[in-house]
Amino acid sequence: MDDGEIHDYLKSTCLFLSKYASALLGCGATCIRIEKNIGRIADTFGVHVDMTLLPAHVIVVVWDCDHTHSYNCSAKPIGGMTDFCRNIELSKLSWRIVEKNLSCDEAAIELDRILSLPQLNKWIVLLLTSAANASFCRLFGGDFKAVGIVFCATLLGFFLKQIMIEDKIDLRITTIASAFLASVVGASGYLFGISNTPELALGTSVLFLIPGIPYINAGSDLFTNHYLCAVSRFIQAVILTICLTLGLCGGMFLMQMKFF
Amino acid sequence: MELLIEIIQDIFFSAIAAIGFASISNTPFSAMKYCAFLAAIGHSLRFVMMESMEVHIIVAAAIAAFVIGVVAIPLAPKAKCPPETFSYPALLPMIPGMYAYRAVQGLVMCLSSSGEEAFMHYFYLMNYNGLTCIIVVAGMVIGVTMPIFVFKRIAFSATQNVTND
Numbered sequence: 001m002d003d004g005e006i007h008d009y010l011k012s013t014c015l016f017l018s019k020y021a022s023a024l025l026g027c028g029a030t031c032i033r034i035e036k037n038i039g040r041i042a043d044t045f046g047v048h049v050d051m052t053l054l055p056a057h058v059i060v061v062v063w064d065c066d067h068t069h070s071y072n073c074s075a076k077p078i079g080g081m082t083d084f085c086r087n088i089e090l091s092k093l094s095w096r097i098v099e100k101n102l103s104c105d106e107a108a109i110e111l112d113r114i115l116s117l118p119q120l121n122k123w124i125v126l127l128l129t130s131a132a133n134a135s136f137c138r139l140f141g142g143d144f145k146a147v148g149i150v151f152c153a154t155l156l157g158f159f160l161k162q163i164m165i166e167d168k169i170d171l172r173i174t175t176i177a178s179a180f181l182a183s184v185v186g187a188s189g190y191l192f193g194i195s196n197t198p199e200l201a202l203g204t205s206v207l208f209l210i211p212g213i214p215y216i217n218a219g220s221d222l223f224t225n226h227y228l229c230a231v232s233r234f235i236q237a238v239i240l241t242i243c244l245t246l247g248l249c250g251g252m253f254l255m256q257m258k259f260f
Numbered sequence: 261m262e263l264l265i266e267i268i269q270d271i272f273f274s275a276i277a278a279i280g281f282a283s284i285s286n287t288p289f290s291a292m293k294y295c296a297f298l299a300a301i302g303h304s305l306r307f308v309m310m311e312s313m314e315v316h317i318i319v320a321a322a323i324a325a326f327v328i329g330v331v332a333i334p335l336a337p338k339a340k341c342p343p344e345t346f347s348y349p350a351l352l353p354m355i356p357g358m359y360a361y362r363a364v365q366g367l368v369m370c371l372s373s374s375g376e377e378a379f380m381h382y383f384y385l386m387n388y389n390g391l392t393c394i395i396v397v398a399g400m401v402i403g404v405t406m407p408i409f410v411f412k413r414i415a416f417s418a419t420q421n422v423t424n425d
Contacts, residue, residue, distance in 0.1 A: 033416070095420045210361075216404070
């Protein structure tokens with residue numbers, strides 16, 4: 001290959017790898033998985049890759065085998081919400097590239113197909129999340145009336161969150177509003193004397209908003225020496241927890257409840 | 261007998277909780293049964309340790325997460341999914357959410373309290389809840405990720421030999 005062809009090859013490979021890495025980062029994959037998958041694909045394409053994973057960017061540098069030519073580009077994370085379906089499909093794609101020896105163009109088509117896959121039906125997610133949070137209340141020892149209250153509180157709170165996310169409203173504001181609505185409904189056990197465990201109904205009504213996966217991912221990145229991403233994910237999770245608490249405190253203040 | 265019923269209840273409700281919380285993260289339906297299975301094992305194990313053996317929540321959560329991580333490794337090639345895509349959602353019912361927001365509530369109360377005694381009380385509550393939450397999550401993460409790094413070859417090749425044909 002002459003220099004022009006090498007440049008074109010490195011450019012198309014780099015663009016694909018940066019898009020692939022940003023898709024994985026955006027769907028909440030751990031940094032170690034992004035590194036492993038990118039390394040696997042780069043070996044198949046016959047290039048060397050240096051990658052910098054930052055909280056809001058991925059910087060990819062692709063070298064030819066002789067380390068004489070390189071191409072680099074940066075990309076922002078695609079998506080932003082945890083999406084395990086996309087994570088799984090992207091991991092499968094990395095192996096398909098190896099096993100079927102897919103070209104960069106073929107892999108790019110596959111990548112676009114994966115990025116356009118539909119999400120789970122929002123009504124099913126709403127019902128499953130409400131049932132999950134109601135189960136949570138039961139796990140904490142709440143009676144079945146409290147479980148019913150938490151189911152209703154989650155149904156309304158999570159529905160509001162879905163609407164606000166569809167309208168592209170900031171996630172922090174969305175979390176405050178959802179927690180506020182869920183806690184107001186969750187306090188109905190106190191207000192109407194419905195349950196024997198109203199404190200559990202109120203306490204668990206907002207737990208569906210706890211950003212559990214970012215907390216776990218932060219820990220995982222910490223142990224694989226990706227400190228920047230670990231700290232970033234941890235701070236993001238803490239901020240969402242603070243927003244959740246602000247919404248809860250607002251709801252409790254409105255309902256004239258004591259915090260402790 | 262009463263403990264047995266409580267354990268069965270714990271298994272049932274933690275499985276439902278795992279499926280619901282997994283759906284928020286767009287976990288495919290094919291992987292949800294593994295989430296439910298792992299959550300049921302982990303949560304009920306933590307329940308037994310805390311209720312019958314009086315193990316502290318930090319130790320109990322770490323051991324339960326380790327068991328989830330170990331069981332997830334052989335399941336990953338079977339599920340054709342990376343182990344973290346169903347072992348992480350299975351941990352969600354054990355995330356100490358109440359400790360997390362009670363820590364922030366403690367902070368709010370600190371700032372709105374009058375007098376040193378009240379301030380110190382809420383400061384204590386903030387620290388106690390915050391520290392417990394952080395250490396429980398750290399223990400769980402160590403527990404669940406350790407098997408992934410020990411069995412790297414299986415964990416990172418779970419999606420191998422999977423085609424769309």
